[in-house]
Amino acid sequence: MGGALTESAAVTRPAIISPLIDALCVGGLSLLLLLPLLLSGRSDLVIVGLGMQAWIAALVNMPHFMASYRLIYRSRETIDAHRWAAIYVPLLLIAYIAFAVWRSQETDLYVSILMTVQGAYLAWHYTGQAWGMMAAYSWLEGVRFDPLERLLLRASLRIMLAWHVSWFLNFWLSRTEVATLPELAASLYQIATYAVVLAVLLGAGGMLRMYVRIGRFPPLKAVVAWLAIFVWYAAVWRWGLPGFFLVQLAHALQYLEFPARVELNRATRKAAARTVAHMALYAVALLVAAFLVILAVPGPAMSLVANFLGATPNKAAAALVLYFINIHHYFTDGVVWKLSNPEVRKELFAHVVPPALTPAPAPSPAGAAGAAVRGRPPDTRKPKPRNR
Numbered sequence: 001m002g003g004a005l006t007e008s009a010a011v012t013r014p015a016i017i018s019p020l021i022d023a024l025c026v027g028g029l030s031l032l033l034l035l036p037l038l039l040s041g042r043s044d045l046v047i048v049g050l051g052m053q054a055w056i057a058a059l060v061n062m063p064h065f066m067a068s069y070r071l072i073y074r075s076r077e078t079i080d081a082h083r084w085a086a087i088y089v090p091l092l093l094i095a096y097i098a099f100a101v102w103r104s105q106e107t108d109l110y111v112s113i114l115m116t117v118q119g120a121y122l123a124w125h126y127t128g129q130a131w132g133m134m135a136a137y138s139w140l141e142g143v144r145f146d147p148l149e150r151l152l153l154r155a156s157l158r159i160m161l162a163w164h165v166s167w168f169l170n171f172w173l174s175r176t177e178v179a180t181l182p183e184l185a186a187s188l189y190q191i192a193t194y195a196v197v198l199a200v201l202l203g204a205g206g207m208l209r210m211y212v213r214i215g216r217f218p219p220l221k222a223v224v225a226w227l228a229i230f231v232w233y234a235a236v237w238r239w240g241l242p243g244f245f246l247v248q249l250a251h252a253l254q255y256l257e258f259p260a261r262v263e264l265n266r267a268t269r270k271a272a273a274r275t276v277a278h279m280a281l282y283a284v285a286l287l288v289a290a291f292l293v294i295l296a297v298p299g300p301a302m303s304l305v306a307n308f309l310g311a312t313p314n315k316a317a318a319a320l321v322l323y324f325i326n327i328h329h330y331f332t333d334g335v336v337w338k339l340s341n342p343e344v345r346k347e348l349f350a351h352v353v354p355p356a357l358t359p360a361p362a363p364s365p366a367g368a369a370g371a372a373v374r375g376r377p378p379d380t381r382k383p384k385p386r387n388r
Helices: 019-040 050-073 076-081 083-103 109-140 147-173 181-214 220-239 241-296 301-306 313-336 342-348 365-374
Strands: none
Touching: 019 109, 019 220, 019 241, 050 076, 050 083, 050 241, 050 313, 076 083, 083 109, 083 313, 109 147, 109 220, 109 241, 109 313, 147 181, 147 220, 181 220, 220 241, 241 342
């Protein structure tokens, strides 16, 4: 791949699951659904009832939380490797939530603080996952972004992060009676919406630079992941919470095949003959765990968040459970999925690069590294003898 491995290691059309499933999960399915709806100009998104949308989203969204927990709680070794994600952050969240529930009988301030943290962190999570998808699918095809391309593309996503945060603040603060805050939030939201044009130009510039540099654009699935985040937020801009429910669903689908691939690679390594049974059990376990969590949180989960300001202390406690799950997942996701970590690449791409294979020889570490950054194979020709 990209000259970094021997030809015997090359895989025709490498994929996480399969080229078609990857394309659909990374954002292709959401584009096929949302683009026609956006272009139709319809002002509502009543495909099914709001409560049913919340349950459908929860039945797909909640398993993707459970899948991330499986990654860090599967063994003592994984817990030790990620002690902050596995132990310390959950304990800190539990302590804060206990305090917020206690104080909620007098004030909603501490629940509101956690809601704000969760809303802002979600923006980082969505746009960060979009970049992770771009990096992973580019790695699969042996393509690397150079520093300037990475800067342009990530700046594009950071602007969308700012848009998400401004939308959340505008949505929330517009329902309050605090003087000047609704007007300020609306102004920030308007500025962030105009800045989306700059985000498109920066991202397109990064991709065009890659074409000029190596003669090709980033892999199609990487482009789809980048484009999907804009279409998702266009749905939120047009339809508000109903659009956001569909975005949650699309985000969860985008994520789920990655922990599923890690699980499949581990199962294949241990007992290849029983992988089908193992993966069936894995899927059932995720759904059962998700269903139990949903039962533990009364009412359609996302409607609690939407109607939070009118919540009673009991409902506030239920919403805090959701905030705990969300924030913990966002932190876990940021810790576990680092493609720069060789162990992460080994687990995720074991089906593409068998552990027994070794990198092809290169003239020097610096030469190979420089070639990889520039997106071309390293020069393995023998140096000419020098005249003495």
